[in-house]
Amino acid sequence: MNIVIFGANGPTGRLAVEQARAEGHAVTAVTRAPETFPVRGPRVVRADVLDPGAVGRAVAGQDAVISVLGVPYGRNPVTVYSVGVGHIARAMAEHGVRRFVGVTSAVLFGTAAPGEGFLFRRVLEPSVVRFMGRTVYDDMRRMEEIVRATDLDWTVVRPGGLFDRDGVSDYRVGTERLPGRYTARADLAHELLRQAVEDRHVRAFVDVRTTQDTPSFLDLLRKEAFGGERGRKKERASADGATPRPL
Numbered sequence: 123m124n125i126v127i128f129g130a131n132g133p134t135g136r137l138a139v140e141q142a143r144a145e146g147h148a149v150t151a152v153t154r155a156p157e158t159f160p161v162r163g164p165r166v167v168r169a170d171v172l173d174p175g176a177v178g179r180a181v182a183g184q185d186a187v188i189s190v191l192g193v194p195y196g197r198n199p200v201t202v203y204s205v206g207v208g209h210i211a212r213a214m215a216e217h218g219v220r221r222f223v224g225v226t227s228a229v230l231f232g233t234a235a236p237g238e239g240f241l242f243r244r245v246l247e248p249s250v251v252r253f254m255g256r257t258v259y260d261d262m263r264r265m266e267e268i269v270r271a272t273d274l275d276w277t278v279v280r281p282g283g284l285f286d287r288d289g290v291s292d293y294r295v296g297t298e299r300l301p302g303r304y305t306a307r308a309d310l311a312h313e314l315l316r317q318a319v320e321d322r323h324v325r326a327f328v329d330v331r332t333t334q335d336t337p338s339f340l341d342l343l344r345k346e347a348f349g350g351e352r353g354r355k356k357e358r359a360s361a362d363g364a365t366p367r368p369l
Contacts, residue, residue: 123186124148124186125142125184125188125315125318126186127142127190128180130152130166130190131158135151136159137307137310139161139164140311141312142164145319151164152169152171155168171191171202171209172202172205172206174212178209181219182217185219185221186318187222187318188224188314188318189225190224190225190311191206191224195254199257202261203261203262203265204261204264207265207268210222211268211274215274221321224269224278225280227259228305229247229280231299231329235301235302237301238303266327277328278327279330280299280330281329283303284310285304285305285306287334288308290309291309291333293313299329301331303336304331304336
């Protein structure tokens with residue numbers, strides 16, 4: 123299967139490329155900085171999702187598109203999700219590519235996290251959504267509206283707080299918000315690929331939850347929201363990674 127992955131140079135994108143290659147798919151990895159892309163084997167394309175011409179060239183000839191675009195929390199307005207995916211959707215329509223799988227966040231389900239206590243539901247999560255991550259989540263909502271309005275065979279995956287874990291776990295998947303706070307990047311990458319290849323949950327929003335080896339809320343907040351991993355700053359600034367969201 124021919125699969126193009128936008129945001130391929132971020133932590134989740136690299137895992138998705140590796141997993142797709144291991145399954146024998148022909149992968150096109152799209153990044154603004156091919157010289158920093160560490161995964162060997164796939165076709166690597168230099169492109170900015172804000173450039174519709176470059177997006178069109180990357181989409182042409184593909185069977186499915188996976189988007190793991192992301193930017194860090196900040197005060198400035200965010201448009202990467204909505205504008206970038208808008209360009210991807212138009213390119214897919216132009217080139218007759220039907221299958222789209224993208225990533226937003228579990229907070230967009232608009233329901234309280236099942237089984238969580240008062241502090242998390244009423245204080246911690248709302249603080250992140252309304253203040254720290256407001257511009258990111260606002261643009262994610264715009265992206266989802268754009269995707270929903272297309273006639274593509276789309277699926278949007280809404281993970282919890284992303285963290286690193288070795289290997290794919292026995293994670294949970296559902297079309298409603300699931301119990302738990304966290305999603306391992308390896309699990310997210312695996313489910314993105316499953317959705318793209320197997321046409322699961324077409325025209326639906328999907329939650330993915332990891333139940334093993336999960337971090338604490340404060341550890342994840344420090345590491346992801348506040349940029350604890352200095353090595354990712356450049357990737358995040360270039361909109362090449364999965365969004366660092368602690369929810």
